[in-house]
Amino acid sequence: METDMKNAGINRRTVVLAAAGIGIAGATQAQVSKGSHVVKIIVGFPAGQATDIVARLLADKLPAVTGGNYIVDNKPGQGGSLAMGALAKSPADGSVMMLTHMSAVATNPHMYKSVPYDSLKDFEPVGLLGDLPFVLVCHPSMPFNNIEQLVRYAKDNPGKLTNASSGNGTVSHLAMEDFKARAGIDILHVPYKGSGPGLTDVVAGQVSLALETAAAVQPFIQSGRVKALGAGTTKRLSTLPNVPTIAEQGFKDFSAVTWLMLLYPAATDKKFVAGTFAALNKAMQTTEVDARMRQIGAIPRFSTSPAEAAAFVRSEYAHWGEAVKRSGVRLD
CATH class of the missing domain: 3.40.190.10 (Periplasmic binding protein-like II)
Structure with a gap:
């Protein structure tokens, strides 16, 4: 995994248990009531874009772990920020999540005059899925x-x-x-x-x-x-x-790589987040999924815990805030 991260040019510093009626047995194992619960996975880009492709792979693999049903909801606009705003206003009951990317979390809030969310306060990070x-x-x-x-x-x-x-x-x-x-x-x-x-x-x-x-x-x-x-x-x-x-x-140290992470709205129960993290890793860390991710041009990468994912968000938010400031790019 370390080699893959280096190959992606990364030097720095997930879909869920189905909604209502699901009990969580802890951070490492989720007890899921089998049923027809529908969970919406928001994506901030149109169908066919890389984030959408990975989200649909998740939606295909998670039902075997959680027993839920998953639908991808594409909400393109403002580089993913419109979708982030929609997630921030969604119920914190596990019925809505988002597969987001670095820009919407870490650069847009610094670049746009206004975005409808606070990256550090409005979400519960679950974990990374990979790099693009x-x-x-x-x-x-x-x-x-x-x-x-x-x-x-x-x-x-x-x-x-x-x-x-x-x-x-x-x-x-x-x-x-x-x-x-x-x-x-x-x-x-x-x-x-x-x-x-x-x-x-x-x-x-x-x-x-x-x-x-x-x-x-x-x-x-x-x-x-x-x-x-x-x-x-x-x-x-x-x-x-x-x-x-x-x-x-001739362009030493040039890097163009982004990461993907699963988020819930803020105030989602911590036990639910931990159970989702366990389900995510069980569903996605398989030889089949690994091969499919690489086939579409993604490099799998996973967080060790939701807490680590949250710390990663804070670090990336600070890092890219400085990068945007240096670039001088500001948008309305």
């Missing part, structure tokens, strides 16, 4: 095949290229801004509500580039509908071994 590495891709007609050629072309044609992102404040936005600043190039940012619409426009030739999750771009790379220029990891991805990292192409 990003890959920079372009339309096949673009006259460059690697990072060096991209930078040269962009410098010779300032303002001509465009790059799609999953939305303002997302990793695909901030990491691309970081790359452009390091390279000293001018590329127009075009935000979308999720990776799917943006990649659709890259494939159609309406937008030049996109820095998006490996999970989202792999099918397009494999079908030849986009060209891969570089991975935002410290080592090459096992699923895309022929794609060099951006770091090895």
